[in-house]
Amino acid sequence: MQKNWLKPSPMSAIIQSLLDTDLYKFTMLQVVLHQFPQTHSVYLFRCRNLEDTVYPLVEILEDLNHQLDLLCELRFAEDELQYLRSLRFIKSDFVDYLELFQLKRRFIQASIDESGRLDIRIEGPMVQAMMFEIFVLAIVNELYFRRIRSDEVLAEGERRLQQKLLQLEQYAKEQKESDPPFLVSDFGTRRRYSFEWQKHVVQAFHAVAPKVFRGTSNVLLAKELGISPIGTMAHEFLQAFQALDVRLRNFQKAALEAWVQEYRGDLGIALTDVVGMDAFLRDFDLYFAKLFDGLRHDSGDPYEWGDKAYAHYRKLKIDTKTKMLTFSDGLNLEKAWLLHQYFKDRFQVSFGIGTNLTNDMGQKPLNIVLKLVECNGQSVAKISDSSGKTMTDNETFLAYLRQVFEIEEVS
Numbered sequence: 001m002q003k004n005w006l007k008p009s010p011m012s013a014i015i016q017s018l019l020d021t022d023l024y025k026f027t028m029l030q031v032v033l034h035q036f037p038q039t040h041s042v043y044l045f046r047c048r049n050l051e052d053t054v055y056p057l058v059e060i061l062e063d064l065n066h067q068l069d070l071l072c073e074l075r076f077a078e079d080e081l082q083y084l085r086s087l088r089f090i091k092s093d094f095v096d097y098l099e100l101f102q103l104k105r106r107f108i109q110a111s112i113d114e115s116g117r118l119d120i121r122i123e124g125p126m127v128q129a130m131m132f133e134i135f136v137l138a139i140v141n142e143l144y145f146r147r148i149r150s151d152e153v154l155a156e157g158e159r160r161l162q163q164k165l166l167q168l169e170q171y172a173k174e175q176k177e178s179d180p181p182f183l184v185s186d187f188g189t190r191r192r193y194s195f196e197w198q199k200h201v202v203q204a205f206h207a208v209a210p211k212v213f214r215g216t217s218n219v220l221l222a223k224e225l226g227i228s229p230i231g232t233m234a235h236e237f238l239q240a241f242q243a244l245d246v247r248l249r250n251f252q253k254a255a256l257e258a259w260v261q262e263y264r265g266d267l268g269i270a271l272t273d274v275v276g277m278d279a280f281l282r283d284f285d286l287y288f289a290k291l292f293d294g295l296r297h298d299s300g301d302p303y304e305w306g307d308k309a310y311a312h313y314r315k316l317k318i319d320t321k322t323k324m325l326t327f328s329d330g331l332n333l334e335k336a337w338l339l340h341q342y343f344k345d346r347f348q349v350s351f352g353i354g355t356n357l358t359n360d361m362g363q364k365p366l367n368i369v370l371k372l373v374e375c376n377g378q379s380v381a382k383i384s385d386s387s388g389k390t391m392t393d394n395e396t397f398l399a400y401l402r403q404v405f406e407i408e409e410v411s
Contacts, residue, residue, distance in 0.1 A: 013070040014142045014195070018101070019080050019220035021134040022189050023231030026084065026219065030094045031237070031262045032126050036244060041129045042374035043236075044393060045120035045136075048367040053144070057118040057366075060143040064110050064118075067139045072105040083223045089266040101131075108132055120370065130236060133370045137190040141359070141366055145193055148363065157193065157361040161201060164357075165208045167333050172209045180321075182340045183350040185230045186216040187328055188358030191365055198358045199224070205357070217352065230352070232267040232296070233259065235382050236372040238274040243375035248404050252283040260291050268293035269326050275383045277305050279405040281312045289316050294324030294348070300385025302327055306343050320346050328352035329386070383407055 032039065047057060076084075076098050084090050084098065107124030120136060122129045168184070175182055186205070192198040202221050205213040215228030222229035241251040241258075256270060270292045272280040277300065284292075289312070297305050306325055313320045325347045327339055336351040343349050359365045372380055373393045381392035381401055392398045402409060 014067055014139050015071050015074065015135050016195075017080065017220050018074050018076050018131075019083070019223060020138070020189070020195060021131070021219060022187075022217040023219050023222075023229040024217070024234050025131055025134060026090065026094075027231060027263075027267055028233055028237045029127065029130060030091065031258055032130065032240075033094060033097060034091075034262060035258055036240070037125075037127055039126040039240060039244070040124070040376055041122075041126040041240070041372055043122040043129055043133065043370050044373050045118065045140075045368065045370050047118070048369065049364070050117065052364045053366070054148050054363075056116075057140075057144065058112050058116065059147075060140065061110060061112065061118065063143050064120075064139060067143065068108055068110060068136070069105060071135055071139070072103045075102055080223070083219075087229070089263055103131060103135075104128055108136070122370065126240065126375070130372075133236075134190050136370055137368055138192060138195070140368060141191055142194050144366060145359075145361075145363065153361050153363060157197065160360050160362070161204060164333055164360075165204055168205065168209045168212060171333065171337050172212050175212075180344050180348045182212055182337065182344075183214045184212055184333070184336060185214050185350065185352050186218065186221075186354075186357050187230075187352035188354040188356075189218045191355045191368070192358035193361055201357055202227075214350065232269045233271050235271060235274050235298075238271060239372050239380040239382060240375050242380040242401070243378035248401070250283075252280060253288075256283075256288050256292070260288075265291070269296050269324060270294075271296045271298065272305070272309075273297070273299045273382075273385050275401065275405045276300075276385050276407055277308055279407060281308065284312065286316050286318075289313060289318055294326060296326040296328060298329045300329075302329065302339055303342060305385070306339075306347070310346055321348070324348040324350060326350045326352060328354070330355075332356040 050057065081095050081099055085092065085095050104124065107128050108120070108122045110120045113119040122132050171182055186202050188198060198218065199221055202216050203225060206225065206227055215230040216222050217231045219229050238252060238255040241255040242248060244254065246254040252274065268291070270284070272295050295309055309325060310320055313323060325343060327336065331351055331353045336353065340349050355365045374380060379392060379394035379397035381398045383401060
C-alpha cells in the first residue's frame with residue numbers, strides 16, 4: 001500500500017495552502033481586523049507530554065525553521081479567495097485584506113530554551129500572529145512523525161480507521177428517525193499525522209456516513225471535498241478581551257458582544273471554559289442565551305458540564321431542544337455516541353473529534369499547544385475545567401483572575 005503520504009521529500013513544504021487551517025482562525029481574525037486591529041500579541045509553544053516522545057523534539061528544529069521559511073512565502077490563490085467569499089459570514093472587505101495577506105517570518109522564532117526544550121515564540125500584531133498557530137502545530141507534528149514512519153505504522157492506522165468506519169456505520173443504523181441526529185466533525189488539523197492522512201480519513205468518513213459526518217474544521221479540505229467547514233471561536237478570542245479596554249470582570253461579556261455584533265446570528269456557538277463553566281454561566285444571561293445557538297465543551301467532565309447548561313437554560317425558561325451542545329475535548333466515536341445518548345432528549349448535540357481521527361496510528365500522539373499568553377503588553381490566561389490545561393506565563397495574574405471570578409484552585 002505505497003500511498004503518496006508514505007515517503008514525502010524532507011524538503012517539500014508541509015503547508016501548501018493558507019486555507020490548510022481551521023475555519024475559526026478566519027472567523028476570529030475577521031472580528032480582530034474589524035474591531036481591534038491594532039492589538040499586539042504573544043503566543044508560546046508547549047508540549048504537554050515531552051516524557052512520551054520517542055526522540056527529543058528539538059531534533060526537528062532545523063527542519064522546522066526551513067518549513068517556517070516556506071510557510072511565510074505563501075499567499076492566497078484566487079480560487080481560495082473566491083471560496084472564502086462564498087461563505088455568507090465572511091465579509092468582502094476581509095477577503096480584500098486576505099488578498100494582500102502574507103505571514104511575516106520576523107514574527108516567529110523557533111529555538112532551544114535554557115532547559116534544552118523546543119521553544120517557539122510568536123510575537124507581533126494579532127492580525128498576523130493568530131494565523132500561525134494551526135500551521136505551526138501541524139508542521140511540528142508532521143516533522144516529528146516523519147522520522148518514525150513505516151509501512152507497519154500506516155497499516156495499523158488503516159486498520160484502526162476501518163474499525164472506526166464500521167463503528168460509524170453501526171451508530172448511523174442505530175439512529176432513530178425521531179431523535180436529533182448524531183453529528184460528528186473532524187477537528188484534527190492541529191495534531192494530525194499528515195495532511196494526506198487527514199484527507200484520507202475525512203474522505204472515508206464522509207463516504208461511509210454522510211448524514212452523520214457533517215464536516216471538517218479544515219477549510220482546504222472542506223473546499224476540495226465539497227463538505228461543510230465547521231468552527232466558530234477559540235479560547236484566544238475571549239482571552240484577548242482580558243487585555244482590551246474593558247474591566248477584567250466583564251471580559252467574557254465584551255467578547256460575546258463583539259461576536260454578536262460581527263455575525264448577527266451566524267456562528268452562534270459560544271466557548272465556555274476560558275475561566276470555567278460556572279464563571280461563564282454567571283455572564284451568559286438571558287440576552288446571550290437567546291442570541292447564541294448553543295455552547296461548546298472543551299474541558300472538564302462533559303456530563304456535569306451539559307447538566308449545568310441544561311439547568312441554566314431551564315432557569316432562563318429557554319427550550320433546550322432549540323439549543324446545540326458541541327463537545328470537542330479528547331473524544332472518540334464511542335465517547336461521542338454515549339454523550340449523544342445521554343443528552344439527545346434535551347438538546348441538539350454535535351461532536352468535534354481531533355487527534356483520535358487524524359492521528360490514531362498506534363504511536364503516542366504529541367500533546368502540543370501554541371497559546372496566547374499576552375495582549376498589548378498584559379498577561380492573559382485560561383483557567384481550565386481540566387487540570388493541566390490552564391495556561392499562562394504569569395502566576396500573579398492567574399491568581400488575580402481566580403479572585404475576580406471567584407474560582408477555587410483545583411490541586
